Amino acid sequence: MNPHARHLRGITLAAVVLLSLGLALGFLWAPEDSTGFIQKIFYLHVPLAIVSLCGFVLGGVFGALYLRTGDRIWDMRSYCAIHMALIFSVGGIITGSIWAKADWGHWWLWSEPTLVSYFIVILMFCTYQPLRFSIEDPERQSRYAAVFSIVAGAFVPLNFLAVSLATAFVHPRVLNLEGGNIPGKMKVAFYTALVGYALLYTALMKFEMLTKTTRIETRRMQRLLLGDDDVRPAGRSAAPVA
């Protein structure tokens, strides 16, 4: 059994259950705040943003583990963690934009530090795949990508620390080191949704790794069966290769 397929079904099931529960709690149980019904986007947008940022940091941690061990599995984990975090961040920024339009009357505010810093982080990680694609040698590609993921991953918390020190905010602050300022029922619904999205991220990341390892295994079998000369080269790829 492929190691990436292990627990995949269980994690997926747990993600679906927790996401449904989080949705139900958020919509039916938790109270609305002063902004009204639009606040329900909170249970989608904030977990997506948090999970995506944690995913970027996780990509950096996996990159460091790759440089430390030289095991290519860490390179693939780093690649998949960043790829999934990018997908979640796209969801996060679109849902945030919709929320901003409904609440503030603008799709985007360049004067808002939290939005702009999140956008900068996304743009930075958008260069991860082109960076990999520009390097043909797989060994060098993995090493350079690992270094990038560590530097960019470290930039994420530093960036948000710098933003949190800024004074002028439009963007609400719901979470902080003291536990945030959201009421109890909303907090329960929020944390349920957050764990659900984290599990969804894990399940999709494992699914992607399963797909990639299956592709690598197929190519390995091709080379075994047909001989190296008969297997057409994989070509330049941003994804890790065997």
Next chain:
Amino acid sequence: MITFATWLTLHQSVPYVVSAYLVFLAVIVIYVAIMARRVSRGQQDLAELRRQLEAREATAVAERESEPVA
């Protein structure tokens, strides 16, 4: 008890909330569809490889049987 229509008019923000959740659902569905296509293509490749392996083994067996015994 309020009707669904009354509830909708009360909440002008409903379209925004619905579209936010739909956007996320669409992103996930598109991603899973792309991945599912790749998995299906991988399975086709594996099936083709197995077919080639079987054909090669069958040819090898036939060649061995046709060789004259010393």
